[in-house]
Each structure stands twice: as structure tokens, then as C-alpha cells.
Amino acid sequence: MHEYPGQHRILVAVDCIIFGFDGVNVKLLLVKRSLTPEQGKWSLMGGFINPSESPDDAANRVLEERTGLKDVYMDQFMVFGNPKRDPVERTLSVTYFALIDIHQYEEQLSGEHSPEWFLLDNMPDMVFDHAEMVTIALKQLRYKAALHPILFQLLPGKFTIPQLQALYEGVYQTEFDDRNFSRKLLSTGLLVKLAEKDKQSSKKGAFYYRLDQSHYEENFEKFLNLVPNPDKFF
Amino acid sequence: MHEYPGQHRILVAVDCIIFGFDGVNVKLLLVKRSLTPEQGKWSLMGGFINPSESPDDAANRVLEERTGLKDVYMDQFMVFGNPKRDPVERTLSVTYFALIDIHQYEEQLSGEHSPEWFLLDNMPDMVFDHAEMVTIALKQLRYKAALHPILFQLLPGKFTIPQLQALYEGVYQTEFDDRNFSRKLLSTGLLVKLAEKDKQSSKKGAFYYRLDQSHYEENFEKFLNLVPNPDKFF
DNA sequence: CCAAAAGTGTTATCAATACACCCATGT
């Protein structure tokens, strides 16, 4: 079983940094830790890797077990491996960041396991080094979202341009010019205009759009410059 | 010692994907694997994580032990965690990519441990999933180098613009317009012109430059667009 | 008819490219 003799084996966990958007604010999903120590303190959703699982499998399993969410956008992110990060026993954490539309999953999430959404500027104390993970992941989210159309993952299947703009403004904590924003996004060719309008937030009403899925996949890796003056955020 | 009961502990290794540049070609540094199985087959430089080490520490130690190199540019890269990737025993690999100037270290490397530089288009068979690691890392190198001035790490302290251009052309396997390239790089403000000229490669001679270290650090995270038409590479 | 939000048009500025041309010098 231990074929490489004399080596040190380490517990390996996955932790998911789950961002959501409710139409107004970008939020982060946390759960209460179920193990001692720090039981009951807020924590990222995580779990240990099982013998037959890859870290990616483990992250997807953890997410599904705890929230019922499947087929979520999830990226491997960073390894946190300071030998003292978990005071109980050395544990390596492979982190993932995930993006979901809050409304689509609100019901599943209101259940037994008490996950809760937190505003980014109002985060509770978190276990171990989870606060650091979140800080770095948010930076990474901003970085990646400036170049690639990942934030669409946070929106429902149909959405308006003003909603999209509110999302970008939430992520970058700033305001963009409405007129340039809509033209820039439309010029990517990623959006398909629908007949229907959203009349909730204005009298004129804003057209709904949906993603052009094939165009989205083809252009995902291109550098799109979706954010004005991106340099100022880095 | 095992404080979280009933969990599965895993061997964790680090593997370093080391890119170098000799003035003409971009190359990758490999060593012969010292353990069975596949002993003697080419491999990335790697080793297991010790109990008191973070993965970053381990990567630096491995690099120093095997090559004598210290203070090398190194980025945490990706975790490879397929449970079957090492047939001997499950081993998680945390990979790093490193960039060094080949000439500065040629002597150290010619020693006992038989590391060897390989051209990217002439790579030998490699152990386990190391070939996959290299493929993905090269993509990542191209991605990052298009936006951030990392390739300077591959050059000596003083270098000419034509040398720099040869490096970029090697990384992207294409040719850039000399005139635009030099103006674009100079306009970043990252370069300081020296009095001396390199007369090796032309009669006129090309001025040497060095990095403006503080400017380099300040602007490292900015999006610089150092590569013409970067989209076509992704 | 007015307020409020959606979205189009217009223009100035700047960056990126393509390419003509001049420069320095070893042979």
C-alpha cells in the first residue's frame, strides 16, 4: 500500500470559493464548520479527497452533497499548503472557485445545512486561512473577468444588459458608463437579443438577451477587454 | 498524529517545469528519473514534500538540490491529481513553472545529476503525465507572457532588443516586426539603455538594456499587451 | 406631460500595425 517507503503522506482537502449574484450584489457562499476545532465558525465549503477521486471530482462531489448544485462553473484555483494552516493536522487544501446564479438555487440552499450568502464587504470571521483564500480568489475573479466572459455564469439564462452591468460594477466596485458598456458587450457577438423585455426596473423596459453558446465557447480564451481601464484594478 | 480519523492521506510531490532560453531557442530542463518504475526515463524535476515544508518551499528545495539554482522566478501552477497518474502509489503533484537564463547556469547544470535541456519541438518520452503538464504549462507561459513582462526572467541582466525579440518569437513560434517590437517594448518604460553595444550579431551593433527593477515590479500586474495580435495564439 | 431608464450617435484621443527609410560599421 505504501509503495514509496519513508515518505510522509498528507491529508488533502478541497475548498470551494463560491461566488453568486442576486441581481444587485456579488456574494460569497459559506457554511458552518461541522468538525472541531472551530466548529460552528464560518468556512468555505470543503471536504477531504477520497481514495478514488481526483481533486476536481472531490470538489464537484462536495458541492453537490452540500448544496445539490451540479454542472457548476468551477476552476481549479490555488493550493494552500502551509504546514501549520490547520492546527489539528497538516492538511493541504486545493481550492476551486465557482460561479453560480443565486436565484436559480435559492431553494436548495435554504435547507438543512445552513449555507449562507455574505456580502463581500461584510464577511464574517472564517476558519484557518479561508479569509486569505477569498481575498486572493476575488482578485483572480477580477483578473479573469476582465479578459474572459466568465461572469455570464452568475446570471440566469436570460438577462438584460443593465443587469449585466450591475454585475460587472459589483465585481469591480465601481461604475461604468452605461452607453459604452452596452455597446462593448454587444460588439463581442456573445449576446443574442430576445423578443421579450424586462419591465421591472424601468418604464421603457430593457430587452432580454441570452448567451450564444457556441460563440461563447469559441471565444472564451480570447482576450476581450470587457472592463474599461482594466489596469487600474491591478 | 492522525487527528482527523478515517481519512485517507496522500503522497504529495512537487514537479518543476523549467523553461530556459539560450539566445536562440526556448528549452525545457528535464532529468532522468531516479526511482523505479520508469527509472532512467526523462522526467520533470520533482520530489516529495517534507513534513515541515510548504509546497513552495519544497519546489525551491528540489530546484536547489538538483541544480544549485536559487532565487529563481517560480509560479505555482496546477495540481495534477488523477488517482492513477502514478502507478506505484497515488501521488498528487503540485506543479510549478520556473524561468531561468540558461547561460547563467550552464556550468552548474553540466554536473553529476545529468539534467538536460530539450527543444520544445523535440521532447523525449516522459514519465507519467509529465508531457501533459508541459503542454499546459507552455500554454500558460504564452498566456502570461502576452500580458506581463515575465520573459525578462529568461534573459541575462543585460540584453539587446533583438535578443528579446528572438525570445518572444521562440515562445510564440512566429515572427514579429522588428521595428514595431522595439518601439512597443521601449514604450513600456521597463528598459534602461546602457552605453555598451553588442557587436556579436551585427556590424552596427545593438545597444544593451537592463530592466528598470522598480518599474518592473510596479507594472508587473498590469496588462501590457506585449505580443502583437495575442488573440491568434489562444 | 414628465421622470427615469434604455440605448444610439458623434467625436477626440490613443494604440497598433504596416511599411518606407535612414544609420552604423565590419569586411
Add this chain to the structure above:
DNA sequence: ACATGGGTGTATTGATAACACTTTTGG
């Protein structure tokens, strides 16, 4: 003197951003 590579100048194109203006419709 001339071939070779280094480097500057210039025109064109296109993207960006700032901002005026029109459009729609519920109250």
C-alpha cells in the same frame, strides 16, 4: 562601397472613452 542588421518616421486603421441626445412608457 556595400551588405547587414539596428533603429526611427509616418500613415492608416481601429478601439476606447467621454458625453449629447433620442426613445419608450408608467405614473
